[in-house]
Amino acid sequence: MSDLNNTMINKYRTSFLKEVEANVEEGEWVKMCMQCGVCAGSCPLGKHWAHPPQEIFMMIRAGKREEVLTSDSMWMCTSCYNCIARCPRGLPITHIMHGLAHYAQRLNLVPQQQPTQRFAKVFWENMLKKGRVNELKLGLSLYFIDGFGQGVKNAMANQKLGQNMMKAKRMSPMEILGGHGVKNPGELQKIIAKAQALEDARISGNS
Amino acid sequence: MTEVIATNQTILVVGGGISGMTAALEAAETGKKVVLVEKRPYVGGRVTQLYKYFPKLCFPTCGLEINQRRAKMNPNLTILTMAEVTGIQGEAGDYTATVKISPRYVNDNCTGCGDCATAVEAEFDNEFNYGLGGVSKRKGAYLPHKMAHPQRYVIDPAIIGTDDAEKAKGACKYNAVDLEMQEETIEFKAGAVVWATGWQPYDANRIQPYGYDRFANVITNVEFERMADPQGPTGGKLLRPSDGKEAKNVAFIQCAGSRDHNHLLHCSRICCMATLKQTHFVQDAWGDEGKSTIYYIDIRAIDRFEDFYQSVKANPNVSFIKSKVASIVENTENGNPVLHGVDTEGYNRYASEYDLVVLAVGMEPSVDKASFPVDIVVNEEGFIEPAPENGGIFAAGCASDALDVNRAVQQATGAALRAIQVVNRVAGTEG
């Protein structure tokens, strides 16, 4: 377990909900969930996971920190947005799921063999080199999970698919850099590093 | 031409449901002149379409009868039916109302004998039964419902100019059919206005995953009231629309279109109680063979109704499942709706089949925010706020909030009192 994880455990001893609110993207929405169950019932993949979003939100409130952060449920989300479309309280469920995955990853709590995150890592490093990264705006790994949640049997095949999509400009609107291609990956890497540093500062500010 | 004698000491009541009737009668019985304007051909509003009232399981007709008697006896009260307020100008103590009156084609000679209806052939979906209107139709000359007040037939404008209209006229022994009647617009004065235009059921078609528009055996709670009523389309038998099969295993889906940012934001407040009441209809119809299952987020049996909830809960033929149903599909072999979702107490995934599904749809204001004929302050949901800017216009009943009859009537009495205060001030200055 990482030091950061221990720091967070000590800091939020009494409330995992507060920890989620402070550190997980869109985490402040979790308390708005009224446990109606529509997201769980509408999620096309929900029946294949241990905990549908509704249950994850309840577990957060019940303080089941370790169970949530080591769960592979949020890694299974395919970002289909069914749940967001249906939630009567307007929770950004998909984003919370990704936020939780990201936070678990930062704390080093993701089960090592979890295929989605393994693939995600490979993909990230690959993209970083070539500079073909999309959704820079949000920085870190929140969105690169998008579209790859179906479980990865063949990482290389999917990587090619991803690259093909990028070639077809289906995945890489480079608005933030003002263009569609990356001419200078070094600069991009600096940007990423800076974003990483800011994010680290935010989390350690909370720790 | 319809004559209305009114001054700026007159109180105008818009909407003749239970709330508008109450406000009008309370004011008239204190000696004030009151004009009640009702859009339908009869007064009573939507409670006329309920079978029984919670919590006492008594019949709405009882209270309506008392009100109708009070109305008949009171010379201060003028009732205009088939009439709509299209404009209100002026300020507290000095309003001018414009009212459009649609032709009924039947004058007050009508005895309610029904000969015209027998003579006429054309049939129409009966709007009184909501979406079950097609199950038992009404004639082109009709009494909207058995207890309608006034007991005067109506001729559907759709048959005007056809042979049927002449048949109706020919059949009437009392010279009550007047095919020459025209729409009229009249104006009169009022010092204060009670706005009591009530509610309408939320449009179930908009809750797409529940398939109200696709599955015959998915109906709404207002339709279920009609189905349970012996005067209703099935003669009070709980028979499902697709094939007339007995509906013994019934599911109720709460908050259908309420408490939902995709639909109505507010809790409609009465639909939990309405469903609890409707489980009695199932029980009364089939005894131990009748099963009700309620899918809910939370049961909101407000204040004194907790006992009612507890007694329904104690009935072994009623089950409660804490879950907002995600979607409904139809078993095409038998027409049974199949409910899909995940329950909150255990997170179990279910796919459960029923004979009939009742959507507990919520209430929304019957007048659209944008179409009030006068400047009025409404909240986010379109209910009228008790705002000083509304001057001498006071909301009563479900025009102000989602309320049950008891609360609507109390609130209407309050509105009547406010209106009386305004016209008293006018009387004071005019001496």
Ligand SMILES: Cc1cc2nc3c(=O)[nH]c(=O)nc-3n(C[C@H](O)[C@H](O)[C@H](O)COP(=O)(O)OP(=O)(O)OC[C@H]3O[C@@H](n4cnc5c(N)ncnc54)[C@H](O)[C@@H]3O)c2cc1C
């Ligand atoms: C399924 C269901 C079951 C229910 N069961 C119960 C129960 O058992 N017990 C209970 O206490 N409550 C019950 N309620 C609630 C009850 O129906 C309402 O409290 C009641 O109808 C409110 O009366 P109202 O006069 O405010 O509104 P309404 O009944 O809607 O009356 C408004 C009147 O205004 C008229 N109107 C509308 N617009 C205009 C216009 N522009 N100009 C002129 N007139 C207009 C309408 O035609 C109508 O006659 C139930 C509700 C539902 C949905």
Ligand code: SF4
């Ligand atoms: S749909 Fe929204 S409110 Fe309902 S359980 Fe899911 S997150 Fe909570």
Ligand code: SF4
């Ligand atoms: S976005 Fe993710 S959590 Fe939401 S319904 Fe789709 S797969 Fe399920």
Ligand code: SF4
């Ligand atoms: S209009 Fe004439 S025929 Fe029809 S019910 Fe009235 S009195 Fe009878």
Ligand code: SF4
């Ligand atoms: S009264 Fe009950 S069914 Fe109606 S909106 Fe409120 S909680 Fe939902």
